[in-house]
Amino acid sequence: MLLVTPPPFPLENIRSRIGLFRGPSDRLADPADVDDLVKRIGQVVALNYYVPQQTFQHLDFVLGSYATDIVHNTMIQFVSNYSGT
Helix, strand or coil: CCCCCCCCCCCHHCCCCEEEEEEHHHHHHHHHHHHHHHHHHHHHHEEECCCCCCEEEEEEEHHHHCCHHHHHHHHHHHHHHHCCC
């Protein structure tokens, strides 16, 4: 059964620092939904990174030609800041 609305999730229980990464053409992460998420869990969002390339889509986070330069290096630095390495 396909749900139009996801089941409720207790976002207020999230305590870990979170890094959000999004692209302007990402059809799987609607900008309005991401903005709503940021409003709801803002206190734990340590990084809200918006990819500056207009054509960047969801699969580009993994397979994109410039993913390392545009996203991966930022992700690695973010994780390093919170992992003690």
